[in-house]
Amino acid sequence: MPKTICIKNAAWVAAWDAAAKRHCYRRDIDVAFTGDRIDFVGKGYKGKADETVDGKDSFVIPGLVDIHSHPNIEPFYKGLREEHGVPGQFMSGLYERSLAYWPDNDGKLAAAEVAYAELLTSGVTSLADLSGSYPGWIDLIAKSGLRGFVAPGYASSRWHMDNDWELKYKWDERAGRQRFEEALSVIKDADNHPSGRLSGIVCPMQIDTCTEDLLRDSMDVARDSKRPFTTHCAQAVMEFNVMVQRHGKTPVQWAHEIGLLGPKTILGHAIFIDEHSWLHWHTRKDLALLVETGTTVAHCPTPFARYGQTLEDFGRYRRAGVNMGIGTDTSPHNMIEEMRWAAVLGRIAAEDINTLQTADIFHAATVGGATALGRDDIGRIAPDMKADLVLVDLRHQDMRPARDPLRSLIYTAAERAVRDVYVDGVKVVDEGRVTTLNRGEAVARLEEAQIRMMEKTPGRDFRKRTADQVTPLSLPLG
Ligand SMILES: [Zn+2]
Known part of the structure; x- marks a missing residue:
């Protein structure tokens, strides 16, 4: 059975107003989802929840x-x-x-x-x-x-x-x-x-x-x-x-x-x-x-x-x-x-x-x-939409004062305040960390691959330059 998760009393939610065809702020509401679908957005969720997430410090936006x-x-x-x-x-x-x-x-x-x-x-x-x-x-x-x-x-x-x-x-x-x-x-x-x-x-x-x-x-x-x-x-x-x-x-x-x-x-x-x-x-x-x-x-x-x-x-x-x-x-x-x-x-x-x-x-x-993308079930927080949700940490110093959390997020905090992310109701970012991938190990492989790539540059560049000649460092090496 798919489990039901309820984000209880979310301080701010960028919810979808279907009649007005736009997002609107809603405050102190519950967002509940079962499996990959949102089933409730509003005050006082009465259904059963397998897991309750305290939303008092969260700004919930659609993925x-x-x-x-x-x-x-x-x-x-x-x-x-x-x-x-x-x-x-x-x-x-x-x-x-x-x-x-x-x-x-x-x-x-x-x-x-x-x-x-x-x-x-x-x-x-x-x-x-x-x-x-x-x-x-x-x-x-x-x-x-x-x-x-x-x-x-x-x-x-x-x-x-x-x-x-x-x-x-x-x-x-x-x-x-x-x-x-x-x-x-x-x-x-x-x-x-x-x-x-x-x-x-x-x-x-x-x-x-x-x-x-x-x-x-x-x-x-x-x-x-x-x-x-x-x-x-x-x-x-x-x-x-x-x-x-x-x-x-x-x-x-x-x-x-x-x-x-x-x-x-x-x-x-x-x-x-x-x-x-x-x-x-x-x-x-x-x-x-x-x-x-x-x-x-x-x-x-x-x-x-x-x-x-x-x-x-x-x-x-x-x-x-x-x-x-x-x-x-x-x-x-x-x-x-x-x-x-x-x-x-x-x-x-x-x-x-x-x-x-x-x-x-x-x-x-x-x-x-x-x-x-031809999808009317993503990009919105409303019942029946996909449970693709982002919980932004309102207590993060870069979000505060969070008088207008969307502005705090876009103009100041950016990804630093993104705490948890759900796709299809599955948590894929937990406390700012991706749970599905190994970023540290991948970066190490990327570094090695970038060196391999730059070594091939003289054979590929139309003037046979080295990577350092095509793109000099921003400061000269002293
Ligand atoms: Zn492109």
Whole structure:
């Protein structure tokens, strides 16, 4: 029999108000769940509970829904990528990095374990994991306890550079097709996994690295199997320019033309849409296309902010009617810090403090993501929802004064105050520690794998540089 747990007298709860379609604060209420479902949210739970949790020091929020991440590679870039950009490629370090730094499969498992632990301890319970498939992936994400939306990536080409101002492509359609088939089989493995917490997303990796045929076929599979579809689109000025040269259209307009946009489509990151100030492009159609088609934007501000780039602006997209979600594209995999960046950068881009509110960001990190994934049973605290819950410690010094606990959490405490996390009613973070993974041991393996990766850099970098030459240390060695 599944057991019933009651969080008694929770001091603050971010509960779902279904009539108003928004989260609201509720105070001193009980939240009870049996097995994987919430069965009571309100005052005076009268049912039987196998376990009672004293909620007087807790702020209970729904588990966060992260709709864009690359756990198998991004942890490798700690210390390598934060300030790594190529000025001649509009500051983006994306292309050069993808050539110079590429981990081996053993390292990928270590990286993913580190990233999953970071995600869980920052309150993420649902994760879209966009990774090229590698051995052990499905078992590891299942073991983590996360609700995994597995998105095995593939492409018809790889980026290539011979100099630091052009972006070139090495095409191999047959290899792309083969990876597509492999991806479909990984998706099947996820669907059939006994945990019942995994499912698949169709993920041609980037709009510019896949042929039109591969993209169309991918969308057909997604549509026929009613799955989400995701790809990187409008993520860089270089990509925008390449797509205009190829098709005479912006990446978003071309994606629309070939049928990729829709209510189950998630675009990472839709920053460089036609109206972005860096582009000076002549049309003003992209935002409307996203709205008309119900397409979701996966907003991951951190890596772009490090290049000096930002989406313009979160508030405008939202007011236009775009479904906005949040992701953690890079290290740290800290969803709460990502929410803080989204709030602050949105206001900087808009030059307007009122362009967005904290509630908008919280909505995106919960319900926005859930909507994108086609799930109306996650991202909300209400009866019949999945028991994906985060208990934030109101007594943590960084939360106090907790006059407005969501603001304390987002603008100050972040993951430091995340105490307990439940996914499907199972506790996966206990007193700030992940119970399902061995983070310390995984970090040690990641360190070794990063060294192995950097040793290979001279053979991979287009100028045969060492890792220290591609990314010098932030201070000179004395
Ligand atoms: Zn990405």
